Amino acid sequence: MIVAQSVIKDIKAIILSAKEKAIRLVDHERTLMYWQIGKRIFEEEQQGKERADYGNYLTKFVAEQLEPEYGSGFSKRQIELSRQFYRSFPIANTLYSQLSWSQYKLLIRLDNRDKIDFYIAETVKNHWTVRQLERQIHSSLWERLLISNDRRNVLSVARNEKQPSDAKEIIKDPMYLEFLGLHREASYYEKDFEQAIITHLHDFLLELGNGFAFVARQKRLHIEGDEFFIDLVFYNRLLQCFVIIEIKTTKLTHQDIGQLQMYVNYYDRYEKRDFENPTIGILLCAEKNNAVVKISLPETNKTIIASEYKLYLPTEQQLIEEVKKEIEKRGNNAGT
Incomplete structure (x- = not known):
């Protein structure tokens, strides 16, 4: 039988x-x-x-x-x-x-060839449905990645022509979490926000990007008699490393950065295997001060990333302004 x-x-x-x-x-x-x-x-x-x-x-x-x-x-x-x-x-x-024809109808409405090629590569690689492709276009995935990377690099990673060597090549700032169904005017406890992410884990993984897999929630750490709890732990097979996410529903502080750094150090010393890369820490916060983040971390930092979350999708004008600001910032940095 x-x-x-x-x-x-x-x-x-x-x-x-x-x-x-x-x-x-x-x-x-x-x-x-x-x-x-x-x-x-x-x-x-x-x-x-x-x-x-x-x-x-x-x-x-x-x-x-x-x-x-x-x-x-x-x-x-x-x-x-x-x-x-x-x-x-x-x-x-x-x-x-x-x-599908429905996906091509979305693609041909885009305004430049590089953007079309990017979304085609990501759709084929990740087996996106029509709904998922539409959401990524409406959340301006291409523009958000361009804010922290150059056009050629974004396309190379999407087409699998190169593996990402830096977490910032695939981790977005800001992250758009409109699928959580939370209202931006309201205040939330971090545990409620975390629960909403777990409830919508599939959509959250899509927003995180390529190669992420869920590992643990409220991971308990024992350090010399003290207990600590990490909000969320993921693993990224492209970066070959653990990714720790701490949620802050208020403005980020330097103490938050220190706490996350401790968790990252713990994972590097007690969880990471020799063949794996250093652990990445993401502070997912309602608001951040980039100057505080920069000063709180070493100049060579590549493992701690602060990313703001938004509870609504951006308008086209908002994205244009963000890209303009980033271009101006790069120009100023190049001139110094």
Whole structure:
């Protein structure tokens, strides 16, 4: 009977795998269909290029002919997107079978090629769903990583052309935690904030970035008769190190940095294996003073990172301002 159950389990796995492959195949064919429609419309549009409004006329005409028979998937908006799709990806062989038409619709709305390439690489590498890709775009993942890294480095890490050598290459500041469902106007105890993270652990791991795995919550340390509790412990397989997170729902202080440094030292001395890299500590705080962080840590520090959390997604204007400030800061540092 046990053997028979094992056979059923294996057969169910075969069926599930076949269904998933069939769905991916159908979706890829759907993507190619829209690409071919876009190509045909673009070619026809080019022939009528002397008429400035020909493109608008053509997409409207095609939609009017197709939508009544084939449904809303061939509305004027969908036809316009298919034309834009072809113009963004004019070579069919460059299309990824792992990406769906819904994901490509999100990507072709982005404003530059590097950004598109970044999100494609991250989606393929991390097997993001449409919802996850949409959330990462809306949370301005590309722009946030650019604040602390250069464009080429961000793309190289995303494409697996290089492994991250510095925690700041994958850890974001700020972190956007809108999925916790907490209101920014309210005050929270750290244990309540921690519980919200555990409840939404999958989304939190997505926000943390590539290679993170959950290890422990309220990890107890015994040090010469005294007990301490680390809020959250993770492991990052890309950095090959433990990552300790301490949550502060108020403004960060130099005492908080000292406490986290002690936890990092403990892990380096008693938990880390010889083949692993030094432990990373992240202070996830409501507010920080960058000058206090800088002065509290050695100039060579690469293991303690302070990251503010936000309970709402940024507006495009807010991100533009942040990137501008960072560019100006780099320019000032380069001139000193």
